[in-house]
Amino acid sequence: MSLRCYFSQLLRSRLSAHSNTYKNSVRHATYKASPFAEDIEPTVKYEVSKNPEEWKYVERALPLTIVPQPIRKESYPSGWKPQTEDVKKLPYLVQRTKNHMIPVYLQISQRGVRRHTFVRKIQGDINLLEQELKEFLQKESFQPIRSQVNELTGIIRINGDHVNAIKYFLEKKNL
Amino acid sequence: MSNTTEKALNLLRYLPRVCISNIRDNPGAHKQARRGRGQHGGDYHGAGNKGAKARQSYTRLGYEMGNNPFYLRFPFEPYYKGHHLKRQYPPVSLLNLQKLIDTNRIDTTKPIDLVAIMNTGLFRLYPDQQHFGFQLTDEGADIFSAKINLEIQWTSEPVIAAIERAGGFVTTAYYDAQSLHAMINTKKFFERGIPIPRRMMPPPDAIEYYSNPANRGYLSDPEKISKERLVLAQKYGYTLPKLDDQILEMLKERKDPRQIFYGLHPGWVVNLTDKVILKPLDEELKEYYAS
Amino acid sequence: MFRNILCSFSRLAIATRTPQSNVFKNTSDNLVKQITVRNFSLLNIQAPLAAPKLLENAPKPQPAATSTRTVTKFSIRKGKRKSVKAVLKRFYRLQWGIWIRTKAGRNKKLWKKNPPQKRRLRQHVFCNSTQSHMLDKMVGPYWRKPRYFIDDPYQPYHVRNEFERSRVTPKPYIPPEDRI
Numbered sequence: 001m002s003l004r005c006y007f008s009q010l011l012r013s014r015l016s017a018h019s020n021t022y023k024n025s026v027r028h029a030t031y032k033a034s035p036f037a038e039d040i041e042p043t044v045k046y047e048v049s050k051n052p053e054e055w056k057y058v059e060r061a062l063p064l065t066i067v068p069q070p071i072r073k074e075s076y077p078s079g080w081k082p083q084t085e086d087v088k089k090l091p092y093l094v095q096r097t098k099n100h101m102i103p104v105y106l107q108i109s110q111r112g113v114r115r116h117t118f119v120r121k122i123q124g125d126i127n128l129l130e131q132e133l134k135e136f137l138q139k140e141s142f143q144p145i146r147s148q149v150n151e152l153t154g155i156i157r158i159n160g161d162h163v164n165a166i167k168y169f170l171e172k173k174n175l
Numbered sequence: 176m177s178n179t180t181e182k183a184l185n186l187l188r189y190l191p192r193v194c195i196s197n198i199r200d201n202p203g204a205h206k207q208a209r210r211g212r213g214q215h216g217g218d219y220h221g222a223g224n225k226g227a228k229a230r231q232s233y234t235r236l237g238y239e240m241g242n243n244p245f246y247l248r249f250p251f252e253p254y255y256k257g258h259h260l261k262r263q264y265p266p267v268s269l270l271n272l273q274k275l276i277d278t279n280r281i282d283t284t285k286p287i288d289l290v291a292i293m294n295t296g297l298f299r300l301y302p303d304q305q306h307f308g309f310q311l312t313d314e315g316a317d318i319f320s321a322k323i324n325l326e327i328q329w330t331s332e333p334v335i336a337a338i339e340r341a342g343g344f345v346t347t348a349y350y351d352a353q354s355l356h357a358m359i360n361t362k363k364f365f366e367r368g369i370p371i372p373r374r375m376m377p378p379p380d381a382i383e384y385y386s387n388p389a390n391r392g393y394l395s396d397p398e399k400i401s402k403e404r405l406v407l408a409q410k411y412g413y414t415l416p417k418l419d420d421q422i423l424e425m426l427k428e429r430k431d432p433r434q435i436f437y438g439l440h441p442g443w444v445v446n447l448t449d450k451v452i453l454k455p456l457d458e459e460l461k462e463y464y465a466s
Numbered sequence: 467m468f469r470n471i472l473c474s475f476s477r478l479a480i481a482t483r484t485p486q487s488n489v490f491k492n493t494s495d496n497l498v499k500q501i502t503v504r505n506f507s508l509l510n511i512q513a514p515l516a517a518p519k520l521l522e523n524a525p526k527p528q529p530a531a532t533s534t535r536t537v538t539k540f541s542i543r544k545g546k547r548k549s550v551k552a553v554l555k556r557f558y559r560l561q562w563g564i565w566i567r568t569k570a571g572r573n574k575k576l577w578k579k580n581p582p583q584k585r586r587l588r589q590h591v592f593c594n595s596t597q598s599h600m601l602d603k604m605v606g607p608y609w610r611k612p613r614y615f616i617d618d619p620y621q622p623y624h625v626r627n628e629f630e631r632s633r634v635t636p637k638p639y640i641p642p643e644d645r646i
Binding site: 044045046047048049050051054055056057058060061062063064067068069070071073076077078079080099100150151152153 | 190191192193194196197270273274276277278279280285290293294295296297315318319320321361362365436437438439444445447450451452453454455456457460
């Protein structure tokens with residue numbers, strides 16, 4: 001009799017392994033029985049210090065919120081040049097980016113075949129600038145320089161990789 | 176004249192030259208081409224008649240109809256062995272650094288460390304991709320001229336020579352992943368409200384590099400470093416320039432091996448809203464953070 | 467039901483113990499005897515339930531390890547693209563888009579190959595554009611990220627600015643006055 005019971009239990013436990021997990025579940029805490037969470041005061045002892053010299057180090061570690069304005073120097077070893085005042089005399093203006101760089105970019109598409117140079121942020125007589133750029137670039141290139149002007153957005157798109165050539169041209173004019 | 180036409184004409188007066196290339200039709204002027212989707216869109220939904228393309232029963236990528244495919248023909252080669260264990264140091268060139276200094280993005284009157292470079296916002300570091308800081312490359316070593324107190328994670332000899340010839344100081348220091356996370360976004364770290372952690376010691380394969388005075392390691396002897404400066408000056412053929420007292424103090428500022436930020440000790444909690452620093456008073460904690 | 471189950475267990479045991487004897491030859495008396503023996507054997511924890519001695523030292527049947535060559539575009543658990551491991555064992559990606567590989571047969575039958583042939587076989591070779599494109603698709607975006615190791619033997623090869631097709635940065639310009 002006992003043997004049968006023992007064997008039957010074994011069988012049942014092997015056949016129904018999943019159902020056992022719910023039979024012996026015990027709820028150790030209930031929502032109604034547990035108290036609300038309270039703010040616990042830190043047990044660690046600490047002192048609050050307001051030292052302006054130490055706070056300087058904290059401010060040094062924090063980043064600036066705005067890009068700082070460049071300072072006028074005699075020479076810039078890296079080759080970067082700032083925009084000068086005599087730019088106002090020109091019929092067009094190529095405004096610097098917020099990082100004070102010249103807005104000429106290379107766009108590569110079609111897995112490296114198509115290369116376009118974009119000159120952005122152009123104000124004023126954009127067609128005159130396009131003519132001058134074409135003249136300048138045609139001297140170096142055997143192929144005709146193909147370009148497109150978008151007066152509304154102030155962009156000139158030139159076929160080919162002429163980024164550094166255009167940057168040199170604009171830097172000569174202190175743009 | 177209606178309100179909309181008035182508005183349109185006012186806009187025209189303000190805008191530059193309008194031509195075909197910068198205007199477009201009113202919404203609804205052109206009917207969108209039907210692509211063949213839905214009940215009435217098309218019988219074959221743009222997929223043509225029968226075939227593997229219509230039935231989406233393509234062979235798997237790389238399969239060559241049963242013969243030994245290209246990507247299985249060649250012997251093994253351990254190209255990527257240990258790629259997930261090696262440390263990576265994204266490059267920052269001396270030219271980049273000089274440009275930052277020229278455009279006033281970095282303050283040369285204070286020591287430059289990883290925090291200063293990250294605060295420019297121009298460089299990215301991903302510690303979860305095994306990045307352990309920046310390495311300084313020698314592009315622009317010829318033109319570099321700025322007296323800086325630089326702390327970088329990895330450099331080579333010509334770079335150290337270029338900086339010291341200009342009148343600056345270099346130190347190579349190791350930062351573990353937790354410290355890097357704190358340094359990359361200091362504002363976010365301070366807002367978390369956890370105490371500044373101790374910087375961990377470098378792993379066994381890096382200790383040699385950081386204790387070597389030739390690499391200007393932060394764990395090496397300062398006297399040996401000054402000797403190495405002379406050696407390098409003789410090797411590259413320049414004389415070490417004399418330094419003003421004003422700058423010398425700034426150039427001498429160094430961090431403790433367990434320190435992450437200049438002037439802030441491990442164990443401190445920075446409160447940005449109240450502009451206050453919380454320091455521990457328990458002896459145990461003080462001992463731990465000072466060790 | 468209980469007895470039927472036992473009978474089926476015992477039949478299996480009989481079959482494995484004495485493979486030569488036919489199960490159907492056993493009479494019901496024998497079966498009963500074996501059943502009673504079995505019951506007691508259950509109580510005695512010393513002997514295991516079914517210990518066929520013939521199969522003790524035999525290799526355990528394992529599920530056949532089949533390699534998966536397909537590219538999983540959307541994984542079951544994370545919905546991500548998976549890399550084909552076979553590609554990563556044999557090829558290496560340079561940052562400008564090309565994949566390099568070793569030559570087949572570089573360790574085979576070297577006794578019959580002359581030295582220049584062996585040298586050519588030891589070299590690592592480019593894959594062509596179509597092959598590189600296919601390998602890029604077989605591998606996830608993790609493998610296309612740049613790596614900045616120290617003392618990496620492949621470090622000089624990740625940039626190829628000598629040819630316009632593989633240039634990533636704008637080509638340099640030397641003004642006419644600075645040209646030689």
